[in-house]
Amino acid sequence: MGGSSAAVHLGDPGFRRDHGVRLAYAAGAMAKGIASPDLVIRMARAGLMSWYGAGGQRLVTVRSAVRRIRAAAGPGAPWGVNLLHPIGMPALEEATVDLLLEEGVRSVEAAAYLEVTPALVRYRLTGLRAGPDGAPLPANRVLGKVSRLEVGAQFMSPAPPALVAALAAQGRITAQEAALAAHLPLADDICAEAESGGHTDRRPALVLLPAMQALRDREVRRHRLSRPPRVGLAGGLGTPAALAAAFAMGADFVLTGSINQGTVEAATSDAVKDLLAEAGPQDTDFAPAGDMFEIGARIQVLRRGLLFCARANRLYEVWRRHDGLHDVPAETLRQIERQYFGRSVAAVWDETCTHYARTAPEILDAAEANPKQKLAMVLRWYWIQANRLAMAGDESRRADWQVHCGPAMGAFNDWARGGPFEDWRCRHVDAIGLALMDAAAERLRARGGGHDGGEHRG
Template identity: 50%
Template structure:
């Protein structure tokens, strides 16, 4: 059997294609029409400076490699396998009949244009280190702006990322044992999350293009396995930000046994770029394990049988859990978990989000770090003033790569709806496109206005959504509100007030209020203590029931609460969620916006070290939060305040012993002094109302303790350690147990992007092992 390989960028040279252009005049003419210039003149005459520019290099290589293929098969048989390096994967797709020549060239032309717009990036070739050693250097030195982008052979790896960071990494890799480190002449951080803007724009371009099933198996760069017909479009979009797994692609073919006897490089004559990699790959690592491939094949057969037997549903339209299509253990890969459409819509490398922990605990640094890794974090606005929130948004937008994913938490203010309106206005001014709506008991006018201002009617007449909402809820009935159009009464009210236009009011009726529900099980902070195994199936059933009402808008369901280990994440993905959202585990990281003292405490907690306490902002209504109980008195003291509030009608009625306890231990000053302090911060109208309502005065004083308890924790005031209010769920205890004995046991080594990627990778590996074990048990 024979495999044809097509070289990618780097194989270009003046004079290439000289023997081809005269042989295929019609295709050359067609290419000139698509490109708007003479491709033959560019290849034969240059200048070299132009030929080496990405927007010209990629189309030129497509044309030359495609014509070389046609010439080759005119002289002999077709190959049994096809693979192309990076841009030349499109040549392989053309050769396999997936796209015709004109379509393939149009795709490559647009891809090259978009990738050429990238600035500030750099790449470097590293020899002598394998994938694991490269990963260790990146993690050990915290190189969050540098990624492994091309795995050309097992010990020849190309780095990509921010130009300055790539250049500065040279001594680190040489010290780690690399035999060679060379910067490459490129301007973009190709095949990394820095290319997210190009990927998203390309996704829109390819949306209407049809891809035929391959007539010859084509090995995908992203997965190092043969393309599956249903996912070719998604794989080629993702290829822009995903690493090129060339070495593993070769190892996959080598593992087919002695049947694969020949690898031919098809491209510019006089050069051998990818063929030498075959022998180096064979010498450095050899074929993939045949047992792994057999397990993948069995998993594919099992999946196909299950898909054939099961009825189709909205939830099966994505690419959740597709064994055999990816290179992870058992066919699972971290970047394939969840739903492909969700990842594309939100610009994610992985279906992984981090929730917006209050008072900036989910900090600017946390959001930026995740964005640079292609993950999404939400800045935690709860308890912060608008000026602080605005400064944070500006910083995030300045520090993340163009098009990188990020969001802002939008917390409900039941007693102060004007704060919701102010935050919505701020988000609209700064063009924040994704929010995490949390703690809402119903859809409010501020959310409706935010949604309305992001709606436009596209050229095809469909409504396009630009302001996206992920609603974090813990009850399916609340989810039903968000999976419905905006309430008519709110739309009419906003329209009458001139807050939205008649067209926006009309468009609101065509879309759901939220793009996704994140079903929150028992979690840190506010919690309804729901069980995920009951909550998630109910949400998925709701989604499937209402999906038909919004044919142009895919609805998504995710999971949050209790996710701190691969086992928990795997359970959520197996149930069918499109994404996961973590919370508590991110509070004990370098980037978290809380004190080192709190992080030291959280690092030592176990799953049983949390308790439920009254919520400071809503304890009158019985709302509770989950907090750390190990080493603190806060849960007991908070419960005492709530009990006293229920028992008495005013501060003056408190019994002498309780009053003394509050003044000496809780507030460490008189209750009158506390009241005067909080009263001074109230408006004249509020002061007048307090004078008439002693119960409200008591609530205001008690609430001050809750606020201080959070402030003391965030600032690390050691003298008040026993009063720290630290929102936290048992997921962090489980995470601590998972990483015990590793370098991540120390929170100073925990970075949110590393945690997220490690958790997703470990989840994929776990799923592979468990599914393989179940299959083996049934054989």
């Protein structure tokens, strides 16, 4: 099934040891459950790491998925859950961490964080104990997916003392956990996320990875950490050549994303997988991020055959130019209702109100007092609907499908052409990972570069 002896020696052996996996390779989480229980189970059974795509899912759905994965993967299997920072919704983040701790989830992929939060710190420190030599032994592992150095520094450092003290004072962590926190980085692993599908800061991998590695070395010295966090790479990884390049630069592990959305196990529609399998490296583009377009965040999406990117940019311009629904010309609103929403603005607002009344009523109250924020929430519904349409494969609204995707998808398709993975119905997430790692190892061996990139840190 793959996983050659050469591939075993790529990356940091500590990644393999700590996660209990065969290879320094992981499949990243895809929100809305696209990184499905089936995907995680398949990876776990193959001895490979992945995280369930809990972002944007209801807690009852997440709990059900966790229990299904645990039952199917078996005890000691490698897997985790995505902890996607829900901006402006701390109560939801706290509830998610409560669920993860209650269910005994021992690994999270922490993504979309701009700063450390009490909930994230609580997850990391709960169950922390001292080993025989007095060094801190965490019960819960954190992989921090970051694209900015200032965020990476927070994950590489011990949890902020003020947050630790507050959690201890509230009785949310023990005195022992608080005392040991100063000697433990917030994350075991840092994933430097270069230009990628979905949310992206468009950082070049050749710049980002070395910068994160240098930052890690500085933080280790500054905090005198006995167990340095590992630094891996994501973004643009869809071929053996790309993986080989990452390991040649000293990546401790690699994490793939876009290519896994087109696998049998991914929980999106067959029609989306058909599109992904036809994509070339040039068939993606950038659009505003629906959840963060107020701060200029961008996402990379599939462009070929779809109008989502153009329409999302148009809606962003509407928000940027107007102070509220009252300020948008009537003809523009009619066009949005007819061509973009397929329903009235009033109906969209009613659905939005129902959602936030249940999950974050404080956001709803703020929007009622701020016309521009209300406009943003109404327009944001298009992003939500565009994702639903794609996952359902709704052909009547095909032009509006939102499909997060980076150029790695097209590169993978070029590599797969004429081989066993050409048809996406033969693309299984574990088999792809094993094949890419084997081929990357062979590529490095042939060039005299086959080595264990992290052996020096043990």
